[in-house]
Amino acid sequence: MSDELRARASLSRVVEPRDTAIAQLVATVGPLETLERIVRGHGGLQRFAPRVAALDVERDLAIASRVGARVVIPGDPEWPESLNELAIPPWCLWVRGDSLERLARRSVAVVGSRMATSYGESFAADLGASLASRGWTVVSGAAFGIDAAAHRGALAVDGPTVAVLASGIDRAYPAAHKQLIERVAQAGAVLSEVAPGSAPMKGRFLHRNRIIAAMTAGVVIVEAGLRSGSLNTARHAEELLRPIAAVPGPVTSMSSAGCHQAIRDERATLVTDAAEVIELVGVMGDDSLEPPRGPARPGDALGPADAAVFEALPVRGWMELDRIALVTTMAPLAVRAALARLEDDGLARCLEGRWRKPTPPRKAPPSCGE
Amino acid sequence: MSDELRARASLSRVVEPRDTAIAQLVATVGPLETLERIVRGHGGLQRFAPRVAALDVERDLAIASRVGARVVIPGDPEWPESLNELAIPPWCLWVRGDSLERLARRSVAVVGSRMATSYGESFAADLGASLASRGWTVVSGAAFGIDAAAHRGALAVDGPTVAVLASGIDRAYPAAHKQLIERVAQAGAVLSEVAPGSAPMKGRFLHRNRIIAAMTAGVVIVEAGLRSGSLNTARHAEELLRPIAAVPGPVTSMSSAGCHQAIRDERATLVTDAAEVIELVGVMGDDSLEPPRGPARPGDALGPADAAVFEALPVRGWMELDRIALVTTMAPLAVRAALARLEDDGLARCLEGRWRKPTPPRKAPPSCGE
Numbered sequence: 151m152s153d154e155l156r157a158r159a160s161l162s163r164v165v166e167p168r169d170t171a172i173a174q175l176v177a178t179v180g181p182l183e184t185l186e187r188i189v190r191g192h193g194g195l196q197r198f199a200p201r202v203a204a205l206d207v208e209r210d211l212a213i214a215s216r217v218g219a220r221v222v223i224p225g226d227p228e229w230p231e232s233l234n235e236l237a238i239p240p241w242c243l244w245v246r247g248d249s250l251e252r253l254a255r256r257s258v259a260v261v262g263s264r265m266a267t268s269y270g271e272s273f274a275a276d277l278g279a280s281l282a283s284r285g286w287t288v289v290s291g292a293a294f295g296i297d298a299a300a301h302r303g304a305l306a307v308d309g310p311t312v313a314v315l316a317s318g319i320d321r322a323y324p325a326a327h328k329q330l331i332e333r334v335a336q337a338g339a340v341l342s343e344v345a346p347g348s349a350p351m352k353g354r355f356l357h358r359n360r361i362i363a364a365m366t367a368g369v370v371i372v373e374a375g376l377r378s379g380s381l382n383t384a385r386h387a388e389e390l391l392r393p394i395a396a397v398p399g400p401v402t403s404m405s406s407a408g409c410h411q412a413i414r415d416e417r418a419t420l421v422t423d424a425a426e427v428i429e430l431v432g433v434m435g436d437d438s439l440e441p442p443r444g445p446a447r448p449g450d451a452l453g454p455a456d457a458a459v460f461e462a463l464p465v466r467g468w469m470e471l472d473r474i475a476l477v478t479t480m481a482p483l484a485v486r487a488a489l490a491r492l493e494d495d496g497l498a499r500c501l502e503g504r505w506r507k508p509t510p511p512r513k514a515p516p517s518c519g520e
Numbered sequence: 521m522s523d524e525l526r527a528r529a530s531l532s533r534v535v536e537p538r539d540t541a542i543a544q545l546v547a548t549v550g551p552l553e554t555l556e557r558i559v560r561g562h563g564g565l566q567r568f569a570p571r572v573a574a575l576d577v578e579r580d581l582a583i584a585s586r587v588g589a590r591v592v593i594p595g596d597p598e599w600p601e602s603l604n605e606l607a608i609p610p611w612c613l614w615v616r617g618d619s620l621e622r623l624a625r626r627s628v629a630v631v632g633s634r635m636a637t638s639y640g641e642s643f644a645a646d647l648g649a650s651l652a653s654r655g656w657t658v659v660s661g662a663a664f665g666i667d668a669a670a671h672r673g674a675l676a677v678d679g680p681t682v683a684v685l686a687s688g689i690d691r692a693y694p695a696a697h698k699q700l701i702e703r704v705a706q707a708g709a710v711l712s713e714v715a716p717g718s719a720p721m722k723g724r725f726l727h728r729n730r731i732i733a734a735m736t737a738g739v740v741i742v743e744a745g746l747r748s749g750s751l752n753t754a755r756h757a758e759e760l761l762r763p764i765a766a767v768p769g770p771v772t773s774m775s776s777a778g779c780h781q782a783i784r785d786e787r788a789t790l791v792t793d794a795a796e797v798i799e800l801v802g803v804m805g806d807d808s809l810e811p812p813r814g815p816a817r818p819g820d821a822l823g824p825a826d827a828a829v830f831e832a833l834p835v836r837g838w839m840e841l842d843r844i845a846l847v848t849t850m851a852p853l854a855v856r857a858a859l860a861r862l863e864d865d866g867l868a869r870c871l872e873g874r875w876r877k878p879t880p881p882r883k884a885p886p887s888c889g890e
Binding site: 269273397398399400401402406407410413414419420421422423426 | 639643767768769770771772776777780783784789790791792793796
């Protein structure tokens with residue numbers, strides 16, 4: 151475990167998310183020196199003294215380990231690149247479950263009111279299921295109402311889903327969702343930017359919302375009153391130039407008033423199903439997330455290594471691993487790993503140790519004369 | 521009764537609305553000569569022979585008279601100017617009820633599906649009532665579903681409403697709405713561009729829709745399936761550069777699918793109440809209709825004569841009728857009529873035969889020292 155990881159884990163205990171002064175310090179002198187100065191009560195940093203006194207990073211790491219959580223920091227392979235688009239990224243993430251990078255690659259935030267109607271919850275569950283069954287990770291906040299329905303929809307089809315908590319990774323909030331959060335951790339991932347044991351304070355919900363917005367290719371607001379917290383998530387998405395979708399409902403329902411307002415203000419696009427959501431985040435989403443444009447094509451949404459290997463594979467004939475390594479200028483071991491992932495995804499075929507792209511669907515196989 | 525009126529009334533019997541060849545002829549040689557050529561079976565016009573054989577304009581005028589209808593033609597004071605924006609305006613209008621020009625001046629089309637849900641009908645009735653009670657004429661097509669609900673809403677508050685029929689002015693269609701159409705004629709007006717007795721054929725509904733769009737400052741679609749006829753009205757409004765509003769509903773309701781599609785396509789603006797409708801048609805509507813910009817101000821939406829007289833009235837002190845006639849260069853009788861209308865609308869006050877503007881609301885009355 152690196153010193154930087156320990157330093158960042160310590161920062162997540164001592165410093166609230168989005169502390170501007172500390173963010174500048176981290177950017178200038180790095181997390182270790184920043185922590186050092188905070189611990190020493192360096193000029194202007196005395197305000198952290200009470201928390202420094204209680205700091206015990208080994209204990210936090212032990213708690214995390216007990217609940218099956220790890221610490222992920224910028225630069226780690228699974229650190230979602232898109233989080234670096236935030237003005238102040240998390241100091242670190244406490245994570246349970248699968249690789250975040252893999253989950254975030256094709257992901258959509260599905261958020262909404264805690265005071266949801268059965269119409270909204272039913273739609274959120276359907277949407278979560280449809281998105282997840284099309285390979286999109288459903289990211290939400292595990293709250294009552296729309297959030298929980300979206301997670302449950304994804305879980306119902308054994309699809310990927312991620313819960314971003316405002317509390318510590320070891321604290322289920324709301325407590326009634328302890329089991330739901332457990333299931334999300336098993337099917338996808340649960341994460342938090344604050345240290346284990348941290349209480350879900352109001353400010354932390356607002357900080358948390360920016361992670362939901364940054365991790366995903368776009369945000370869907372299913373139901374929101376005019377002052378719903380989900381509109382805060384939408385504002386973060388707006389700042390990050392992510393597309394925002396909103397679901398209409400009866401104009402008589404105050405739970406849809408925030409959605410209608412966002413559509414009227416042209417801040418959100420009206421959507422009525424998963425296909426429209428995918429069209430929106432696919433066309434307008436951040437390209438670094440490689441969302442599909444129109445119908446998904448094989449090779450969309452791959453990481454750089456897998457994409458390079460996929461690109462190198464022939465459509466006809468077969469290619470040996472060493473040749474692929476040569477073409478891609480990648481190490482043979484890395485090529486082997488990429489090929490294994492591509493084969494899992496049905497994007498590579500192997501015959502007697504040689505490789506090619508799979509025959510494209512809806513197309514007659516090439517005849518011998520070709 | 522003028523020859524032109526008889527000629528145009530005859531055209532409405534013999535020629536279908538939007539006949540391009542006849543429209544060109546009317547524009548070139550006028551309605552009398554056009555009718556003459558049709559009756560004589562002039563080159564290329566033999567196709568009208570069967571209808572010419574059955575033509576009896578005096579009988580049509582007698583039927584109209586029996587049901588209390590008159591014929592209104594372009595150039596008549598009550599001919600709504602906005603109808604001239606149509607590529608091919610009606611040959612004439614058969615009208616029962618109040619002055620069309622007055623009714624059309626501040627008017628909104630409220631249209632939608634015949635297969636409406638109770639949600640849609642209830643909203644349409646509320647919207648009709650709210651618009652009408654704010655002085656906006658609710659224009660619709662007297663059909664089952666949304667149309668009828670919109671008319672009924674306006675009637676419920678004794679507000680102005682206009683039904684544009686696809687059948688002859690003497691034929692209630694649908695028959696079940698005979699009483700509704702009667703009440704609309706009493707509260708506002710009922711009109712048709714086809715001759716008395718004409719059946720409501722499919723093409724005539726589409727022609728009729730263009731009149732609804734042209735007469736009004738904008739169109740509200742309350743509920744529409746993906747192939748609803750009300751979307752045809754919206755297309756006419758689009759061609760005429762009128763704003764289109766659409767009301768959202770549950771995404772599970774196919775009766776709202778056409779509304780959602782129009783909003784997604786950015787052809788319609790999402791609206792949730794009458795204030796939003798008025799904001800839309802007021803800001804973006806055709807200026808010739810003098811819709812209010814933002815909050816309505818006294819004197820908005822007046823005809824030219826009334827506006828001139830209103831303009832001339834002093835805010836303080838009093839002005840005699842002869843002086844107003846002098847200032848406005850209008851005939852004293854016309855001034856008297858305008859003053860009567862302004863007084864009815866609360867826009868003029870009279871004291872001992874002299875006139876002034878009413879004290880503005882929300883403003884302290886001018887003190888003597890001012």
